[in-house]
Amino acid sequence: MNEAAEAAGLATGDLLADARAKAEFLQVRDADPVADDAALRRLALWATRYTPTASPWNEDNGADGFFLDIAGSAHLFGGEEKLLADLASRLQKNFGLSARLAVADTPGAAWALSRFHKSPSCVLSSGQEAAALAPLPIAALRLKPETRSVLRRLGFKTVGSLLDKPRAPFAARFPTELLRRVDQALGRIDEPLVPVVAPPVYHALRYLIEPIFTHDAIIAHANRLMQTLVHVLTRDDVGARALRLCLYNVDGAVEIIDIGLTLPTRNVSHVARLIELKLEVLAATCDAGFGFEAIGLAVTCAEPMPARQTELTSAADDGDRTERCASLIDALRQRLGPHSVRRFEPVASHLPERAEVLPPIDGEATAWPEPEQKPRPLLLLPHAEPAEDVTALVPDGPPRRFSWRGVTYDITGAQGPERIGAEWWRHREPKPTRDYYLVEDSAGHRFWLFREGLYGRETAQAQWFVHGLFA
Amino acid sequence: MGFAQPNPVPIAALARNRAAVMEELRRLIPRMGEQRKPLPLGLAAIDSHLPDGGLVCGALHEIVPETESCIAAAFGFIAAVLARISSPPPPGPRLRAPEWGREQQARLPRTPPLLFVTPAHGLRPYRPHGRLHGHGLNALGLDPARLILVETAHRKETLWAMEEAVRSAAPAAVVGAIDTLDLKMSQRLHLAATDAGVPLVLLRPASTLESSAAATRWRIGAAQAARDRFGLVTQPRWHLQLERCRNGRPGQWVVEYDHVAHCFSLAAALADFSRARGAGEKSIKQAS
Numbered sequence: 205m206n207e208a209a210e211a212a213g214l215a216t217g218d219l220l221a222d223a224r225a226k227a228e229f230l231q232v233r234d235a236d237p238v239a240d241d242a243a244l245r246r247l248a249l250w251a252t253r254y255t256p257t258a259s260p261w262n263e264d265n266g267a268d269g270f271f272l273d274i275a276g277s278a279h280l281f282g283g284e285e286k287l288l289a290d291l292a293s294r295l296q297k298n299f300g301l302s303a304r305l306a307v308a309d310t311p312g313a314a315w316a317l318s319r320f321h322k323s324p325s326c327v328l329s330s331g332q333e334a335a336a337l338a339p340l341p342i343a344a345l346r347l348k349p350e351t352r353s354v355l356r357r358l359g360f361k362t363v364g365s366l367l368d369k370p371r372a373p374f375a376a377r378f379p380t381e382l383l384r385r386v387d388q389a390l391g392r393i394d395e396p397l398v399p400v401v402a403p404p405v406y407h408a409l410r411y412l413i414e415p416i417f418t419h420d421a422i423i424a425h426a427n428r429l430m431q432t433l434v435h436v437l438t439r440d441d442v443g444a445r446a447l448r449l450c451l452y453n454v455d456g457a458v459e460i461i462d463i464g465l466t467l468p469t470r471n472v473s474h475v476a477r478l479i480e481l482k483l484e485v486l487a488a489t490c491d492a493g494f495g496f497e498a499i500g501l502a503v504t505c506a507e508p509m510p511a512r513q514t515e516l517t518s519a520a521d522d523g524d525r526t527e528r529c530a531s532l533i534d535a536l537r538q539r540l541g542p543h544s545v546r547r548f549e550p551v552a553s554h555l556p557e558r559a560e561v562l563p564p565i566d567g568e569a570t571a572w573p574e575p576e577q578k579p580r581p582l583l584l585l586p587h588a589e590p591a592e593d594v595t596a597l598v599p600d601g602p603p604r605r606f607s608w609r610g611v612t613y614d615i616t617g618a619q620g621p622e623r624i625g626a627e628w629w630r631h632r633e634p635k636p637t638r639d640y641y642l643v644e645d646s647a648g649h650r651f652w653l654f655r656e657g658l659y660g661r662e663t664a665q666a667q668w669f670v671h672g673l674f675a
Numbered sequence: 676m677g678f679a680q681p682n683p684v685p686i687a688a689l690a691r692n693r694a695a696v697m698e699e700l701r702r703l704i705p706r707m708g709e710q711r712k713p714l715p716l717g718l719a720a721i722d723s724h725l726p727d728g729g730l731v732c733g734a735l736h737e738i739v740p741e742t743e744s745c746i747a748a749a750f751g752f753i754a755a756v757l758a759r760i761s762s763p764p765p766p767g768p769r770l771r772a773p774e775w776g777r778e779q780q781a782r783l784p785r786t787p788p789l790l791f792v793t794p795a796h797g798l799r800p801y802r803p804h805g806r807l808h809g810h811g812l813n814a815l816g817l818d819p820a821r822l823i824l825v826e827t828a829h830r831k832e833t834l835w836a837m838e839e840a841v842r843s844a845a846p847a848a849v850v851g852a853i854d855t856l857d858l859k860m861s862q863r864l865h866l867a868a869t870d871a872g873v874p875l876v877l878l879r880p881a882s883t884l885e886s887s888a889a890a891t892r893w894r895i896g897a898a899q900a901a902r903d904r905f906g907l908v909t910q911p912r913w914h915l916q917l918e919r920c921r922n923g924r925p926g927q928w929v930v931e932y933d934h935v936a937h938c939f940s941l942a943a944a945l946a947d948f949s950r951a952r953g954a955g956e957k958s959i960k961q962a963s
Contacts, residue, residue: 525787529787529843531845532845532846535843536839539832539839540825540826540828540836544795544826544828545824545825546824546826547823548812548822550809550819556810559809559810560809560810560819562824569821571820573813575814579908580808580811580814582750582754582811583805583806583808583811584805584807584808584811586805586806617899617900617908619906642908644899648896648898648899648912648914649745649747650747650900672805673804674908674911675751675815675913
C-alpha cells in the first residue's frame with residue numbers, strides 16, 4: 205500500500221470494484237509471488253552491505269521485508285540509530301521505498317515493532333520486549349488467521365492480555381504455534397534466521413566514495429580486501445577454499461562472484477587473477493550501470509593451512525608443482541565453469557557405460573585398479589549404436605560383416621564373446637545379456653560390437669550394436 | 676598477454692666485453708638444452724630419424740588421423756606417447772617438518788597430471804566419435820587418474836585453455852583437439868610450449884593440410900593388430916607417417932605398441948594375415 209493509495213482511501217482487502225470506484229486511476233495487475241520473492245531476495249542481497257546475515261521474510265512473516273542480524277556491525281555505522289537512518293535514507297534514495305524499521309533483541313519483537321509501532325523507525329533497548337509488545341494488537345505475534353480469529357472471539361485484543369495468563373490452558377487449547385511465537389518474541393527460545401547467502405567465515409567490506417566501473421579498479425580493491433583478509437587467515441592458520449566477491453551497484457543491484465579453490469590459499473595475486481578471469485566472462489552479461497559503490501570479499505569456506513617454510517634447496521619443487529597445478533585447475537574452472545574440469549573415477553560395475561564416472565575435480569584422485577586382461581575400447585560411444593546388416597556364420601557366433609554409419613566393414617578377425625549380464629538388482633524388468641566381440645576389419649579398424657539378448661532364452665531376433673572403438 | 680621472451684641478451688652493450696658475452700651465452704645454453712630435452716619413442720628407427728633423437732618436449736606436435744575412421748588410432752598413438760612421459764623421481768629427504776601439508780599433498784596426484792582439452796561437442800568435422808574410456812586408457816598403459824579432462828564450449832575457449840595450461844607448466848603434457856588453426860595461433864602456442872618446456876599435442880582433423888608452426892606432424896592410420904597364435908589381439912599396430920618434421924625428413928613406419936613396457940617396436944610380420952585369419956576361424960569353431 206503506497207502513499208498515493210492511502211491518500212485515495214484504499215485498504216488491504218478491498219474488492220476490486222470498490223477500489224476502482226474510490227480511485228479511477230487504479231492500474232490492475234495479477235499478483236506475481238515468484239517475482240515478489242525474487243525482488244525481496246535482491247533487496248536482502250543489497251542489505252548484506254550492512255551485515256552478512258540478511259534473511260528475507262517467508263510466507264509466515266508476511267514476505268514483505270527482511271531481518272538483518274546487526275549484532276556486532278552496528279558500531280561500524282556509529283550506533284543502531286545511525287544505521288537505521290542510513291538504511292532508511294538509502295532505501296528511499298535507491299529504491300524509492302519508505303521503509304518501517306525496528307531494532308530489537310529478538311526477530312519477533314523487531315517484526316512486531318516494525319509493523320505496529322507508531323514511528324517508522326524505532327530502537328528497543330535490551331530487556332524491554334514484554335513492555336513494548338504489551339500494547340500491540342494480537343496480529344503482532346505473526347499468528348495464523350484462524351488462531352487470531354479464535355483469540356479475538358475469546359476477547360484477547362492485545363499481546364499484553366496474553367502475557368500475564370497461565371501458559372497451560374493455552375498449550376492445551378491452541379496449536380503450539382501460539383506459545384512458540386510468544387516465546388520467540390520475548391527471546392525465551394531462539395529463532396534461527398535463514399540467510400539469503402551463506403554467512404561467511406571471514407568478511408571484509410569497503411565503501412567507496414566514488415563509484416567504480418573498470419575491471420582494473422575492481423581488481424585493485426579486491427586485492428586490498430584480500431590483503432586485509434590474509435592477516436586474519438594467517439592468524440588463524442587457515443586458507444580460503446571458497447570466496448565470494450559482492451559488488452554493490454549504485455542502483456541497488458548486487459553482483460555476486462563465487463570463487464572455488466582446489467587447495468586452501470592465502471595468495472593474493474592468485475585470487476586476483478581468478479577474479480579477473482570471472483570478470484572477463486561476466487563482461488558480456490554484467491552491466492556496471494552507474495558503477496559500484498561498495499565491494500565486499502568474504503571467505504565462505506576456510507580450511508586448515510599450516511604455515512610452511514619456503515624451500516631453500518631446489519627450484520623445481522614437488523609441492524610447488526602441486527600448487528601450480530591447483531592454481532591451473534582453479535583458473536580453468538573459473539573461466540570455463542566448475543563442471544568443465546573433470547577426472548576419471550572408476551566404478552565397480554561390469555557394464556562399460558557404468559564402469560566409470562567423470563565428476564568435476566574435487567579432492568583426491570581415486571586410484572585405478574590394475575588393468576584386466578579383457579579388451580576395453582579407447583573410445584566409448586555415448587550410446588551404443590545399432591549395427592546393420594550383420595551376418596554371422598551361426599546365430600550366436602561372431603559377426604563376419606556389418607554396416608555402421610553407412611559404411612560396410614568386412615571382418616577378418618573376431619575375438620570373443622565376453623558375456624556381460626545386466627545388473628538385475630538395479631532394474632525391475634530384466635534387461636538382455638550382452639555378448640561383446642572385438643572385431644577387426646581388413647583395413648585394421650578395431651570395433652567393439654555386442655549382440656543384445658541370448659537366443660532362445662531372451663530373444664528370438666538378437667540386435668547388434670557398436671559400442672566402442674579400439675586404438 | 677604478451678610473450679615472455681627468454682631473457683633478451685643486450686649483445687650490443689656486451690660487445691666490448693667478450694668474456695661477459697661468453698658468460699651470458701654459457702648461462703643461456705644449458706637452459707636451451709633443458710627445454711629441448713627430447714622424449715624418445717624408444718624405437719631406434721624413428722628416434723634416429725628425428726633430428727633431436729625423439730619428440731621435442733617444449734614444442735607443438737600435430738597428430739592427424741589418416742581418415743575419419745582412424746580417429747581411435749590417433750587417440751591411441753597420443754595415449755601411447757603420453758604413457759611414455761615418465762613420472763619424476765620420488766622426492767628425496769627434505770628440510771621440512773614431516774607432517775607438513777600432508778593433506779594438501781595427498782589431494783592431487785604426485786605425478787604431474789596430463790591435461791586433455793576437448794570441445795564438448797566433439798571435433799568439428801567428425802560425427803561424435805565417443806569419448807575417452809578410462810578402462811581403455813588403463814588397458815593402453817596410461818593411468819586414467821593422471822588425466823584431467825577439460826571441456827570447452829567453443830574454439831576460443833579451447834585455445835585459451837591450452838595456452839593457459841602450457842604457460843602454467845604444471846601438467847606434464849597438454850593435449851588439445853582443435854579443428855582449424857591459423858599459422859599465427861600455432862606460432863603463439865608453439866612459443867608458449869617452448870617457454871614452458873611442456874609438450875603440446877594437437878589432434879587435428881583428417882583434412883588438415885595448412886602449414887603450422889608445429890615441430891612435427893604425424894598422420895596416423897589403422898593397421899591390423901598383432902595377434903598371438905590363438906588369434907587374440909596382443910598389441911595394437913599403427914601406420915605412422917611423419918608428414919612434416921622441422922629440421923628433419925618425413926618418414927613412414929608401421930609400429931606396434933607394447934602397453935606393459937610402454938615401448939614401440941616395428942611390426943614384424945606385416946602381411947601375414949592368412950595365418951591370423953585361419954587361427955581366428957579355428958577359435959570360432961572352438962567357441963561354437
